[in-house]
Amino acid sequence: MERHILHVDCNAFYASVEQQRRPELRDKPIAVCGSQEERHGIVLTASYPAKRRGVKTGMAIWQARQYCPELIVVPSDMRAYMRISRLARDIYERYTDLVEPFGLDEVWLDVTGSTELFGSAMKIAEDISEAVKFELGITVSIGVSDNKITAKLGSDYKKPDAITRIEKDNYTDIVYPLPVEDLLYVGSATSRKLRSIGISTIGDLAECPVEILTRKLGKMGAILHMFANGRDISPVQRTDHVPNIKSVGNSATTPRDLICDDDVHLMLFLLAESVASRMRELVSRCTVVEVYIRDTELNSFCRQRKLQTPTCSSSEIANIAFDLFRKNYHWDKPVRSIGVRGSGLVTADAGVQLSLYADAIKRDKWERIDTAVDELRERYGYMSVRRALTLADPLLGAINPKDDHTVHPVGYFGG
Amino acid sequence: MRRQEQREKRYVPVQVRFDTEGNMRPMIIEFDEAHAYTIDKVTDKCRAACQRVGGVGIRYTCMIQGQETYLWFEENRWFVEAKQ
Numbered sequence: 001m002e003r004h005i006l007h008v009d010c011n012a013f014y015a016s017v018e019q020q021r022r023p024e025l026r027d028k029p030i031a032v033c034g035s036q037e038e039r040h041g042i043v044l045t046a047s048y049p050a051k052r053r054g055v056k057t058g059m060a061i062w063q064a065r066q067y068c069p070e071l072i073v074v075p076s077d078m079r080a081y082m083r084i085s086r087l088a089r090d091i092y093e094r095y096t097d098l099v100e101p102f103g104l105d106e107v108w109l110d111v112t113g114s115t116e117l118f119g120s121a122m123k124i125a126e127d128i129s130e131a132v133k134f135e136l137g138i139t140v141s142i143g144v145s146d147n148k149i150t151a152k153l154g155s156d157y158k159k160p161d162a163i164t165r166i167e168k169d170n171y172t173d174i175v176y177p178l179p180v181e182d183l184l185y186v187g188s189a190t191s192r193k194l195r196s197i198g199i200s201t202i203g204d205l206a207e208c209p210v211e212i213l214t215r216k217l218g219k220m221g222a223i224l225h226m227f228a229n230g231r232d233i234s235p236v237q238r239t240d241h242v243p244n245i246k247s248v249g250n251s252a253t254t255p256r257d258l259i260c261d262d263d264v265h266l267m268l269f270l271l272a273e274s275v276a277s278r279m280r281e282l283v284s285r286c287t288v289v290e291v292y293i294r295d296t297e298l299n300s301f302c303r304q305r306k307l308q309t310p311t312c313s314s315s316e317i318a319n320i321a322f323d324l325f326r327k328n329y330h331w332d333k334p335v336r337s338i339g340v341r342g343s344g345l346v347t348a349d350a351g352v353q354l355s356l357y358a359d360a361i362k363r364d365k366w367e368r369i370d371t372a373v374d375e376l377r378e379r380y381g382y383m384s385v386r387r388a389l390t391l392a393d394p395l396l397g398a399i400n401p402k403d404d405h406t407v408h409p410v411g412y413f414g415g
Numbered sequence: 416m417r418r419q420e421q422r423e424k425r426y427v428p429v430q431v432r433f434d435t436e437g438n439m440r441p442m443i444i445e446f447d448e449a450h451a452y453t454i455d456k457v458t459d460k461c462r463a464a465c466q467r468v469g470g471v472g473i474r475y476t477c478m479i480q481g482q483e484t485y486l487w488f489e490e491n492r493w494f495v496e497a498k499q
Contacts, residue, residue, distance in 0.1 A: 021469040083490070084471065087462070136471055137464025 004121035005236060006109040007143040007151035008128060010088065011160035013105035014045035017084050018074050020137035029053055030072040033061055044076055048160065084136055091131045095124050098236045106155075108148050110236035125163045133161075147232040150175065152184055153202075171230050176203025183227055185220070193217060202228045245282060249290070250274045250401050251339025257296055258335040258396075265322055266389055266396055271340040272318035273387075274401040277374050279342055285310035286342025291321040295333035302339075303328050310346050313366040317342060424468035425497035429486070441475055441486055444495065452479045454486070463487075468496050 010016065014032040019025045029050035031043045043064050046055040054067035065071055085104040092099050095118055098110035111124050118124050125142040132140050139161035143154020146167060153175055154164040166174050180202055181191050193216055199205050205213075206228035213221030226232065250271050258264050268291070279285060287310050294300035303324045311317065321340045329335075376385045382400045390397030430443040444452045459476035465487055472489030487494050 020464060020466075020471065023467070023469045087471065133464075135462045135464060137466055137469075 001112070003110060003112045003146050004115060005145055005148055005151045006111060006121065006125055006128070007145075007148065007155040008088075008092065008107050008109065009141045009143075009155040009159075010085075010105040010132075011139050011141055012045050012047055012051070013085075013138070014076060014081055015047040015050075015074075016138040017081055018077075019047060021080070025072065025074070028072055029055070029068050029070060030074050031055055031061070031064055032074050032076050034076055041073070084138070087136055088132060091128060091135065094131075095128065098238055100236045100238065106152075108151065108236045122163065122165055129161070129163060145230075147230060148234055148236065149184055149227045149232040150230045153178065153182060156182060166230075168230075172203070175228075175230065176201060176206065178202045180205050180228075183224065185224065185227070190217065190220070190224070245284075246345060247288075247290075247341055247343030248275050248278045248282065248284075248286070248345065249292075249339055249341030249343075250278075251292055251337060252399060252401055253337045254335075255395055255399070258338065260331075261326065263393065263396060264325055264329075264335060264338065265318075266393060267338050267399075268321045268325065268340060269314070269318045269387060269389055270396075270399055271338065271401050272321060273314040273370075273373075275340050275342050276312050276314035276317055276370055279312040279345070280371060280374060282345070284345040284347055285312045286317070287344035287346060288342070289317050289320040289324070290339075290341040290343060291324045292337075292339035292341065293325065293329055293335055294337040296336050297333055298336070299333075300337075301328070304343070306344075309360075309363070311363065311367075312342075312370070313363060314370050315366055316363065421499040422468050422496040423499050424465075424470060424494050426492050426494045429493040439488075441477065441488075441493070444477075444479075444486060444493075446495070446497075454479055458483070465494075465496065468494075470494060 015030055018030065018032060025047075027049060028047065030047045031050055032045045033041045033043055041061040043055060043057055043059045043061065045057060046064070050064075050068055050071055055064045055071060061073060081104055085101075089099060089101070089107070092107060092109055096109050096111050096114050100108040102108065111118075111121055114124065115121060118127065121144050125144050129140055129142060132138060141155045141159045141161065142163045143151040143157065144163065144165040144167075145151040145154055150166050150171070154166045157164040157166070157174065164174075178201060180186055180194050180199055183202055183205070186194070194200075194205065197212065197216060199208055205224060208225070210222055210225045213225050215221070217224065252267065252271065254267060258267060286307070288304050288306050290302050290304040292300065292302040305320055305324055307320070317340065373385055386397070428445040429441050430445070432440045432442050434440065440457060441454055444454065446452060454477045456478040457475050458478060459474075461474055462472070463474040464471045465474070465485070470487060470489050472487045475486045475488065477484050477486050485496065
């Protein structure tokens with residue numbers, strides 16, 4: 001049976017919410033930024049007038065000001081955005097219970113079973129667009145199709161405040177000329193590989209023999225080939241509003257650039273301590289350790305390693321992260337931001353498969369030491385007990401990543 | 416054409432009656448020291464964005480001395496679009 005899938009994208013979401021509640025900001029170039037400080041602050045969302053001037057998500061504030069000197073910088077208020085996101089979800093749920101959020105501002109809806117009640121998928125899209133405008137004062141772009149991937153292409157196709165239907169009759173006309181990067185899951189690495197074999201549009205990808213793609217990209221090649229042909233069978237997954245925590249991560253843009261292994265070693269220990277401590281709060285351990293690095297040119301990468309045995313020991317996490325870093329970073333540039341994440345969380349009280357060789361007693365000791373440190377800090381403050389290592393550099397060592405810094409939700413590493 | 420008057424978002428104290436079902440009915444808007452307005456009738460209640468002064472909440476359409484006016488309930492506070 002043909003499905004009816006909508007992808008709803010709230011246009012310039014954070015900026016639109018700010019402009020709704022502060023009418024004086026409307027039609028002005030504004031940027032909602034994470035932190036006002038020039039060094040740390042990056043643009044989270046730019047309003048359309050700012051976008052037209054070249055301001056993009058992810059730019060540093062000073063960079064954005066070079067494109068648009070009269071840019072109005074607005075600090076972010078996540079609580080307000082979550083409220084509006086929740087109210088938008090209430091609207092979607094009038095039409096279907098199959099609602100899959102993709103971040104705060106995007107959502108897929110499966111309205112296949114709702115068309116008898118509410119009219120065609122296009123009619124539902126129009127109703128949703130009107131309701132969001134009237135009730136929340138912001139605009140949405142909606143893609144209407146028979147699968148999630150194409151629906152998303154539809155919502156990206158025309159912005160803001162638009163509805164685009166892409167189905168079999170007009171699929172090649174609309175989708176084939178689009179650049180291949182518009183397809184979900186084609187990031188910069190995949191894009192380079194595809195362009196190296198002469199594939200620059202989604203049409204090229206769709207018409208390329210799948211064998212060539214699998215040779216170049218592995219099994220992802222076959223998946224992308226299906227996507228490019230508008231064949232995506234993945235269901236709209238009803239997701240709980242409060243997602244289960246699958247990973248715990250912490251990252252920091254350091255007060256000065258990191259220039260040597262020792263600097264990174266220190267930071268990884270600080271971050272690992274906060275990550276391990278939060279895992280213990282959640283009574284969980286991780287089975288995968290990830291490290292995230294961004295250099296001064298803002299190139300970034302992350303590397304991960306699966307563990308033999310789940311852990312919440314800060315030393316173990318830090319040492320694995322440091323090893324990953326040393327194997328993968330060659331110091332072409334100083335490091336600006338660094339992050340550690342424990343993912344593949346399992347509950348700490350579940351049974352653990354002990355390794356024949358690994359030293360379980362030692363690990364247990366370290367975890368108990370970590371717990372003792374948690375308790376000391378709880379009672380006497382974060383600085384009451386510290387690793388000697390953190391005294392090696394007073395500036396870096398004084399950071400308290402657990403309480404001072406942004407805690408990134410799942411998906412920060414693109415996971 | 417009449418020029419649109421400048422309005423501002425003004426949070427106001429409101430006397431409210433709760434019925435046994437838990438429904439709220441705003442009764443009196445205490446606009447300022449000198450002015451309290453009795454709401455004669457609520458003709459409509461819906462979720463709406465207030466585009467004029469900014470805000471998102473439940474909009475009560477109120478009849479006060481024959482005049483229609485909006486009263487908004489936004490995150491446990493009441494506001495009106497007050498003339499500046």
